[in-house]
Amino acid sequence: MNLYRYSSPSTFYPLAGKLAPWFGWSALILAIVGLWIGFGIAPTDFQQGEAYRIIFIHVATAWMSMFIYLVMAFWSALSLGFNTRLSGMMAQAMAPTGALMTFIALWTGAFWGRPTWGTYWAWDARMTSELILLFLYFGVIALRNAIDDDRRADRACGVLALVGAVNVPIIYFSVQWWNTLHQGSSISATAAPKMAAIMLAGMLVMAIAVWFYSIAVTLVRVRCIILERERGAAWTGQMTEPGKK
Amino acid sequence: MSEFLAMGGYGFYVWGAYGVTALAVVVELLALRARRAAALKASTEAVR
Numbered sequence: 001m002n003l004y005r006y007s008s009p010s011t012f013y014p015l016a017g018k019l020a021p022w023f024g025w026s027a028l029i030l031a032i033v034g035l036w037i038g039f040g041i042a043p044t045d046f047q048q049g050e051a052y053r054i055i056f057i058h059v060a061t062a063w064m065s066m067f068i069y070l071v072m073a074f075w076s077a078l079s080l081g082f083n084t085r086l087s088g089m090m091a092q093a094m095a096p097t098g099a100l101m102t103f104i105a106l107w108t109g110a111f112w113g114r115p116t117w118g119t120y121w122a123w124d125a126r127m128t129s130e131l132i133l134l135f136l137y138f139g140v141i142a143l144r145n146a147i148d149d150d151r152r153a154d155r156a157c158g159v160l161a162l163v164g165a166v167n168v169p170i171i172y173f174s175v176q177w178w179n180t181l182h183q184g185s186s187i188s189a190t191a192a193p194k195m196a197a198i199m200l201a202g203m204l205v206m207a208i209a210v211w212f213y214s215i216a217v218t219l220v221r222v223r224c225i226i227l228e229r230e231r232g233a234a235w236t237g238q239m240t241e242p243g244k245k
Numbered sequence: 246m247s248e249f250l251a252m253g254g255y256g257f258y259v260w261g262a263y264g265v266t267a268l269a270v271v272v273e274l275l276a277l278r279a280r281r282a283a284a285l286k287a288s289t290e291a292v293r
Contacts, residue, residue: 050252054262111262227284240288
């Protein structure tokens with residue numbers, strides 16, 4: 001199969017429409033399974049009590065908030081380098097969901113931090129850099145809305161997204177580089193996880209659910225963006241006739 | 246059931262975190278549905 005065939009908006013539009021429901025329903029099923037593990041099976045934490053159950057969404061969305069940014073920067077780089085239309089549309093489609101994930105990570109972190117650390121917020125390295133990530137997403141979205149010409153907006157947002165990408169490794173390594181409030185990672189690719197297997201399982205299932213949700217929402221949003229930006233092109237009219245999917 | 250909702254005294258924090266998350270997701274999905282409806286409408290009107 002030639003994947004480049006799907007690199008134009010007119011061919012990607014129907015493909016995204018076919019894929020989105022699969023990712024969406026998978027996300028829902030995985031979220032139900034993950035929450036069932038998280039609330040039904042996983043035992044109470046001996047130190048944090050029931051408050052630790054917040055981490056099932058906190059860790060999953062915090063990972064996703066960083067990952068979406070990197071993927072957005074990747075599409076921005078393609079858009080800047082090759083001036084391809086779909087790349088800019090993909091970058092545009094990811095920003096709102098990235099901002100949502102960042103907001104949820106910050107919010108759930110605060111609600112976990114209050115009972116566990118004794119404070120909703122501290123100007124800790126990890127939390128501050130994650131807050132900067134939220135502002136970067138807002139900046140990309142605001143810049144996009146401020147520029148009428150879509151291709152110029154692609155370039156401006158692309159530069160901002162790429163420059164902002166330096167913040168992602170700062171967030172990721174902040175708990176190692178600075179010894180402030182946020183604890184280090186409980187999971188590592190090279191060492192045994194510092195948590196019970198069933199808690200880890202719940203967290204990973206939730207992480208995959210958040211992945212699939214983000215993919216589904218991005219695909220639906222990029223279809224909207226394609227329609228908005230290709231309006232008036234003959235193929236969009238055919239695609240959106242009543243009864244067409 | 247009420248014991249489950251109490252979350253060992255952490256009910257406010259656990260449900261405060263999960264509730265706002267659920268709300269945020271619902272808002273995103275509704276916004277997306279509205280955006281799709283508007284894009285489809287504008288697209289069919291553009292060809293006519």
